[in-house]
Amino acid sequence: ILCHFGVVTLVLAFFKDSIPQRQNTEQVRSFQFTEEDVLWVGRAVLPIANSLISMSRVIFSGDPSMTLKVFPVLLFGAKYGHLFTVWRLLATGFFGCFTLPRLYSCYSSHIHEKVEGLNARILNAWKSCPRKKLVAAAAVTTFWNLVSVKTRVMAGRNMDIRGACWLI
Known part of the structure; x- marks a missing residue:
């Protein structure tokens, strides 16, 4: 993201400097931070940073209900996050x-x-269906076993062992 913003800034600066605004005038550029600028940025950024920190404490607290809510999102993001670009x-x-x-x-x-x-x-x-709770519990258990990390690790381990035996 930072590279894209850098490219946009560079392009805008190039076009601004390429198109002459006035003839025979030198551009004087002086840019200085003042204490007021730093305080203004601090007042704008600190409440957002504090809110993000407190939200991350709640999310990563280890509470089982929050973990069950956040883990699938993080797992999906880790697996398919590279597909979600700003431009897409x-x-x-x-x-x-x-x-x-x-x-x-x-x-x-x-x-x-x-x-x-x-x-x-x-x-x-x-x-x-007379046994609704049993069917629902079986569906949830099956889904959990099919997509759990342990199952995928064991399947990958077995696949490697079978592949190695096949090569021998």
Whole structure:
């Protein structure tokens, strides 16, 4: 991000200096920090920094409920974070602002029909199941076992052992 901001600043400075504003005048540049500038920046930045620090204390406190909320987000960010760049997010937002409302206005009746049908099917399936809690617990346990870190580490370890045996 800093490199992108640096490039934008460099381009703006280049165009500002390239286009002559007045003929035969020298540009005098003097830039000095004053104590008031430093105090103003401190007053602007410190409340935000304090709020971020207190929020990070809550997030990384080790509380099990907070850990279960934050861990999937961090895991997803670690695995797929390189795909989310500033330019991709801006482009997606720009095109999404124009296309999503248009698509919704064109297909709103069809979307509502599909959602109502899906809700009815899920509700009928849930009502017809006599052991709802058992099914829900089994689904959660299966999902947890399939995506847990321990399972992935063991699967990777077994894959390496099998691959090594295959090569021998």
